[in-house]
Amino acid sequence: xxxALRDVxxxxxxxxxxxxLTVELQEGMTALVGPSGxxxxxxxxLLNRLADPDGGTIHYRGRDVRDYEVLELRREVALVPQLPxxxxxxxxxxxxxxxxxxxxxxxxxxxxxxxxxxxxxAERAAQRLSVGEQQRVMLARALALEPSVLxxxxxTAALDEHSRDAVERTLLDLHARLSAAMVVVTHDRAQARRxxxxxxxxxxxxxxxxxxxxxx
Amino acid sequence: MIAAIHLSPGQVAASLVLVGVxxxxxxxxxADLERDxxxxxxxxxxxxxxxxxxxxxxxxxxxxAFVIALxxxxxxxxxxxxxxRAKRVPGAxxxxxxxxxxxxxxxxxLxxxxxxxxxxxxxxxxxxxxxxGNAMTAAAVALNRLGDDVADGAAxxxxxxxxxxxxxxxxxxxxxxxxxxxxxxxxxxxxTTGLIFxxxxxxxxxxxxxxxxxxxxxxxxxxxxLLGSVALAAxxxxxxxxxNFFTEAHQLRELPQPLA
Numbered sequence: 026x027x028x029a030l031r032d033v034x035x036x037x038x039x040x041x042x043x044x045x046l047t048v049e050l051q052e053g054m055t056a057l058v059g060p061s062g063x064x065x066x067x068x069x070x071l072l073n074r075l076a077d078p079d080g081g082t083i084h085y086r087g088r089d090v091r092d093y094e095v096l097e098l099r100r101e102v103a104l105v106p107q108l109p110x111x112x113x114x115x116x117x118x119x120x121x122x123x124x125x126x127x128x129x130x131x132x133x134x135x136x137x138x139x140x141x142x143x144x145x146x147a148e149r150a151a152q153r154l155s156v157g158e159q160q161r162v163m164l165a166r167a168l169a170l171e172p173s174v175l176x177x178x179x180x181t182a183a184l185d186e187h188s189r190d191a192v193e194r195t196l197l198d199l200h201a202r203l204s205a206a207m208v209v210v211t212h213d214r215a216q217a218r219r220x221x222x223x224x225x226x227x228x229x230x231x232x233x234x235x236x237x238x239x240x241x
Numbered sequence: 242m243i244a245a246i247h248l249s250p251g252q253v254a255a256s257l258v259l260v261g262v263x264x265x266x267x268x269x270x271x272a273d274l275e276r277d278x279x280x281x282x283x284x285x286x287x288x289x290x291x292x293x294x295x296x297x298x299x300x301x302x303x304x305x306a307f308v309i310a311l312x313x314x315x316x317x318x319x320x321x322x323x324x325x326r327a328k329r330v331p332g333a334x335x336x337x338x339x340x341x342x343x344x345x346x347x348x349x350x351l352x353x354x355x356x357x358x359x360x361x362x363x364x365x366x367x368x369x370x371x372x373x374g375n376a377m378t379a380a381a382v383a384l385n386r387l388g389d390d391v392a393d394g395a396a397x398x399x400x401x402x403x404x405x406x407x408x409x410x411x412x413x414x415x416x417x418x419x420x421x422x423x424x425x426x427x428x429x430x431x432x433t434t435g436l437i438f439x440x441x442x443x444x445x446x447x448x449x450x451x452x453x454x455x456x457x458x459x460x461x462x463x464x465x466x467l468l469g470s471v472a473l474a475a476x477x478x479x480x481x482x483x484x485n486f487f488t489e490a491h492q493l494r495e496l497p498q499p500l501a
Binding site: 076100122123166 | 396488490
């Protein structure tokens with residue numbers, strides 16, 4: 026079992042975002058679909074402890090996430106946020122940032138290639154790239170950590186149809202080449218079916234009773 | 242010895258004509274500042290008169306315990322005032338209190354240890370007041386910038402935390418910018434002093450009849466002392482204050498709403 030959530034509740038002020046949520050996420054590729062404000066992004070943030078729930082427990086591969094050293098957990102369970110948020114500097118600086126924090130080297134060209142970018146991007150100014158390119162650099166930056174799990178929050182939300190299809194192909198290719206598990210959050214049900222080996226529907230802070238299972 | 246200037250209450254009252262000018266400008270331009278001008282005028286009169294008598298007692302006693310009590314009160318009220326300007330920083334009072342206390346005690350301790358001023362009330366009270374006042378402004382400006390930058394850059398900070406950065410690592414560029422914001426105004430005014438404006442201490446000494454070179458030397462000492470204290474205050478405030486944005490698990494807390 027990749028993640029097991031039991032009675033997870035999360036509030037923001039007076040608003041309940043997740044309400045006694047119980048769900049299990051399997052290894053492989055899971056798509057989490059639901060309308061805006063359903064709590065999908067919040068759920069991802071709970072999985073690598075960018076936030077903690079107000080109630081309930083979350084287990085990652087059999088252990089409570091709070092029993093992991095939090096920074097190691099975030100390197101192992103890497104999250105790619107919805108909006109590009111790159112650091113000033115070159116693409117290579119950004120890709121190297123995560124591994125550099127713990128004194129590790131990384132192969133920038135390989136990370137870029139996995140994210141569908143060629144090596145010529147390495148020395149370009151990260152914040153001057155198009156949104157689609159920045160999204161791929163965000164993916165490369167997470168892949169440079171060599172994570173065991175990738176959490177992708179609306180990876181194509183800001184992209185046009187052509188770029189969206191290209192990123193989807195990259196994700197499917199990544200899934201085939203790497204052993205990393207993936208949890209992809211999307212508001213697009215068709216995309217969820219294209220990407221997910223399993224599709225879970227989150228609405229109103231709860232998983233809907235009949236998750237739609239699809240084959241890869 | 243500097244010849245003291247004695248001003249009669251009538252002379253002080255005469256200077257109120259200029260307050261009248263300020264009020265007229267406000268009315269004419271509909272700036273709606275008349276009430277603020279009146280409050281500022283009355284408060285400055287009451288506060289300065291009161292502190293004048295307090296300082297007189299402290300000078301007469303020349304007791305270091307009284308000096309320390311007065312400076313501690315300035316640190317306390319300075320922290321409360323500065324907290325009002327750093328509304329977006331949760332729990333800003335304690336970082337500010339520590340920043341002002343550290344800046345004041347370190348700076349005054351050093352100038353006494355170096356023999357620049359004697360450990361007497363007539364030196365420590367005015368210099369301490371200037372140090373704490375400038376430290377308050379610098380710390381408040383730095384924390385205000387920090388609060389704005391965290392609110393504007395929350396997505397960037399979380400993205401960096403998600404890569405395994407500690408709160409300190411994620412905040413490094415913001416801390417640098419906040420520190421600069423707190424220090425730059427005094428650095429700039431120090432650069433232009435004597436060219437564009439005459440600082441208050443020097444003006445006061447010249448008016449009191451001191452030799453220009455003596456006035457300049459004292460002003461230089463104070464400017465250099467203030468540079469050190471402002472740096473310490475801004476550094477302490479931002480490096481302690483930023484921690485309140487995070488949990489122990491390096492999570493960005495929900496940002497507080499600014500007070501109305």
